[in-house]
Amino acid sequence: MEQKSTQDYLKAIYGLARNGDLVNTSEISQKLDVAPASVTEMLKKLAQDDYIKYSPYHGSTLTKKGLREAQHVARKHRLLEKFLSDVLHIGKDKVHTQACQMEHALSDEAEESLCRLLKHPDTCSDDGKTIPACDLPFSSCEECIKLHDKGLEEVGKRNKDLTPIRELKGGKYGKISFIRGEHKVLQRLLDMGLTPGTRIKVVKVAPMNGPVEVSVRGSKLALGQDIACNVFVEVESIDSEG
Amino acid sequence: MSCHPSANPNGSAADVKDGKHLTFALAGNANVGKSVIFNQLTGSNQIIGNWPGKTVDRAEGTLSFEGHEITVIDLPGIYSFSTFSMEELVSRDYVALEKPDAVINVVDASVLERNLFFTLQLFEMQAPLVLCLNQVDVAKSKGIIINKEKLEQTLGVPVVFAVATRGDGIYELVGEAVNVAIQKTKPKHLKYRKDLEEKIEKLKQIIEKENLQLQYPPRWIAIKLLEGDSEIAKMVAEKSKVTADSAKVIAQELESRCQEKCFSIIASERYALASSIAASALQQSEVKSTFSDKLEWVTTHRVLGYFTSAGVIAGLLLWTFFIGNGLSNLISSGLSFIKPIDPSLSTSQPILAIILNGVWGGFNAGLTLIIPFVIPFYLLLAVVESSGILTRVAFMMDSAMHKMGLHGKALIPIILGYGCSVPAIHACKIMETRRERLLAAFAITFAPCSARTIVLFGMVGLFVGIQWALLLYVVDIAIIFALGRIAMKAMPGKSTGLIMEMSSFKMPSMKVVLKQTWTRTKSIIYVVFPVYIVGSAVIQALYYYNVLTPVSNALSPLTVGWLGLPVAAGILLILGIVRKEFVLLAAVAIFGTTNLALYFSSVQLVVIALVAMLYIPCISTIAILGKEFGWKATAAISLSNIAAAMLIGGLAFRLLTLFH
DSSP: OOHHHHHHHHHHHHHOOOOTTTOOOHHHHHHHHHHHHHHHHHHHHHHTTTTTEETTTTTEEEEEEHHHHHHHHHHHHHHHHHIIIIIIIIOOOHHHHHHHHHHTTOOOOHHHHHHHHSSSOOOOOTTBBBBOOSSOOSSHHHHHHHHHTTTTEEEEEEOOEEEEEGOOOOTTTEEEEEEEEEEEHHHHHTTTOOOOTTTEEEEOOOOOTTEEEEEETTTEEEEOHHHHHEEEEEEEEOOOOO | OOOOOOTTTTTTTHHHHOEEEEEEEESSSSSSSSSHHHHHHOOOOOOOOTTOOOOOOOOOEEEETTTEEEEEEEEOOOOOOOOOOOOOOOOOIIIIIOOOEEEEEEEEGGGGGHHHHHHHHHHTTTEEEEEEOHHHHHHTTTTEEEOOOHHHHHHHHHHEEEEGGOOOOOOOOHHHHHHHHHOOOOOOOOOOOHHHHHHHHHHHHHHHHHTTEEESOOOHHHHHHHHOOHHHHHHHHHHEEEEEEEHHHHHHHHHHHHHHHHHHHHHHHHHHHHHHHHHHHHEOOOOOOHHHHHHHHHHHHHHHHHHHHHHHHHHHHHHHHHHHHHHHHHHHHTTTSSSSTTTTTHHHHHHIIIIIIIIIIHHHHHIIIIHHHHHHHHHHHHHHHHHHHHHHHHHHTHHHHTTOOHHHHHHHHHHHTTHHHHHHHHHGSSSSHHHHHHHHHHHHHOOHHHHHHIIIIIIIIHHHHHHHHHHHHHHHHHHHOOOOOOHHSSSOOOOOOEEOOOOOOOOOHHHHHHHHHHHHHIIIIIIIIIHHHHHHHHHHHHHHHHHHHHOOOOOOHIIIITTTOOOOHHHHHHHTTTTTHHHHHHHHHHHHHOOOGGGGGGHHHHHHHHHHHHOOHHHHHHHHHHHHOOOOHHHHHHHHHHHHHHHHHHHHHHHHHHHH
C-alpha cells in the first residue's frame, strides 16, 4: 500500500507541475481524491524521504530522486495506456483506470519489453502526453533496438560510473560490473573467469582498434574490441600494485 | 605409431575386472599439455603446439601398464562443459556417455583457479578423477608453489605433479589413474553456496523421481537445466514436461532472488569455489618478472609487435626459401654424377624413357626440390608453434583480420597453410562459426603452401630471379587480403569477436621440435614420394603416347590466348590439380630438362607460377573442403579460385609484357 501511494503522489505532482512551478496541496488533494490533511501528512513524509521539497503554504516540487521515480511510474503508466488502447483496443474511457492499477505490478523487465513491442513510442496515443525516456543506459532507442534484435543478453548489474574496458589504458584495474552480448559469448566470458565482481587488470591494448589484453584470475585473455566495449567495469582510481 | 582404433570404445566393465583393459581420457583446458602427456603415455606423435585449440579431434592411443591394456583418449582442450563449441559438446558427451574408467584432468599449475573451474564441472559429472598438475616447473619460476597434500585433501582426489615435457610424474600419474579406475572411486560432492545448492537439490529430486532414463548424473542435469543449457533442456523436455517446467520455475525463483541470470550465478559460484580451493592450496605466490615477460613486451609492443608479426610471417617464408635453396643446390650437386634426364631417349626407347626420365626424374625432383624445402619449413614451424608466438601474432593482427570478416585467431590456420592447406583447413575448427571457418578456409586456398613454394622456387626463383619469387609472395598476400574482403562481402553475417587465451611463452623443447618435424616430413616421404615417382612415370608415358597434346590443344585458347603461355602449360595446370608440385615436375618430365628457361620466357614463368599459386585447390584440399563444408561451398571456392587465377594471370601477363 505504502509504495502505491508514494508512487501515486509522485505521479500526481509530476503531472500537475508546469514549467517547474510549485504544486499546491489542494491541487493534489483534488487530483487524488484525498483529504487535504492526509495529503499534507504524506507530503511531509515524502520530503523526509527526499522525494520532494515541501514548503508549507507554498507547495511542493519534486527532487531529482522524486522526479526519476515519478518519470518511471509515468512511463510505465503511459506505456500501459498505449498498449491497452493500441494493441488490446480497450475503450479510451477505461484505459486510464486500468493502467493506474497495472502500473504498480509491471516489472522493469516487462516495461522494457513493452517499450520494444510498441516500437519505442514517445507520446501517448490519446492525449499526446510524452512518455518519459527509460533510464536504462542506452544512448538511444536505436541502441536498445539493435541490442535486442541481435539477441543480446546481459549479466551482472548496471551501476553508475561504468566504463567499458575498451576505454581503459594498460595498467588500469577494474571490477567487472556487467557484460552484454550474445548468450554464447557471455557464457564463454564467464567460463574464462570474467564473472561479475571479478577484479581484472588491463594489460595492454593493441593499437589500431586492436584487442584488449586483460589479466584475470592468473590467466591472460585477449578480447576483441567488439567484445571489450561490452564488458563494463568500475574503475579503481588508484593504480595499485599487484 | 601405436595409435589404433579401440576395439571396445566403451571399455566394458567385464574387462576391467580382469585387470586387462582400461580407458583413460585426458581432459582439461586448452594448451595445458594434454597432447604432450598423451605422447608420453602412448609413444604417439600427436602434433603439439603452444596455441589454444590445436587438438580439434580426439586422438586415441594405447599403452601397457602392469598387465593392463590401456586406451588413452586425448580430448580437445575446453574451458567448460557448456555448448560454446562442438569440442565442448563432444567432450562432455564422451565423459558422460562413454564413461572412461578414469579421467585425467590436466591442469596448468600456473593458472590453478581458472583450471579448477573446469575440474569442478568434472566433479559435477561424477567422473572418476585424477588431477595432473602440469608444468609445475614453469609455475615455480613464476613464484607459484602449490601444496599438493592440501589440494588432495580439499578435493579428495589424487593429485600428481608433472613436468610432462621431461616425462616427470608420468609413471606416477598412470599408477594413480589405474587405482582410481579399478576402485571406481567417484569424486566427492563439492558443495556450492546454500541457496544455490538447495535449488539444485530440489530439481535433482524431481529429476530422480521422474526417472528420465538419461545417461547423465541427475545433479549434473539439474545444474545444466538451471544454466539454461539448450541441448539438455531439449533432451529433458522430450522425456518429461514436468521436469522441464519445474526447472524453469526454479530457475526463475533463483533469478528473481539474486537479480541475476542463472548461468551467471552458477559460473560465479563455481569460480568462488575454485578460487577458495586454489587460495588454500597456494603456498606461495609472488609474481616474478620472467624472461617471457620481456618477450611479451617486444611481441605485443605497439610498433615492435608489428615487426615481430611481419617477421614471423616473412621469416617462415624467407627461411624456407633460402635454406631450401641452399639444401637443394647441395643435394643436386651431390647427385650430379648421374645424368638422369636424356631428352633423346623419349623418341628412341619408350620403356627406358619412362624408367629413366619418369621414375628417376620423379625421384630426383622429389629429393632436390621437395625435401630441401619441406624440412626447414617444418622445423621452423615447430619452433614457432611451440613458442607461443602465434597467439601474439593473432593479437597484433586482429584488427587487420577484421577487414576480412575474421578475427586474429584465423591467422593461425592461415600461417599453418604455408606448410600444407590440408591440416590448415582442419585447424579452421578453432574458429567459432561456420561462416568464419569458411572465410578462413577460403583464404587458405590462396596461401603459398610448401608445394606452391616449390613451384615458385623451381620456376621463378631459379630462372627469373629470387627477387621476383619474393615479390610474388608479397603479391599473393595482397591477393589473399583483397579476395578475403570480397568473400566477406559475399557472405554476409557478423563475426564473433576474439576471445583467446594468451598462452605464456615457452622455450621450445628440442626433442619435441625434432620429433614434430620428423612426423610431418615422414608423411611426405612415405605418402607423397611414391606419388611423385609413379606420377612422373605416368606423365612420361602419356607424353610418349601423345595423349597429352589434345588436352593441351583444347585448353590453348585460355593458356596461350589469354595467359600467353606455351601450349604444354594446359597439361601442366591440369596435372597440378593432383598436387601443385606437378606443375613443375610435369614440366621437367615433358620437356626432358630441369632448365625450363629453354622453353619458357621469364614472363611466362612468372605467369605460370602465379596461376599455379591461385588457380584451384589440389585434390587433397578439395577433399577436405568437401568434408568440412560440403560440396556446394567447395565448388564455389574452387570456381572462384579459377576465376581469380585467370583474371590475375591474364592481367599479369599483359602488364609484364608491357614493361618487359
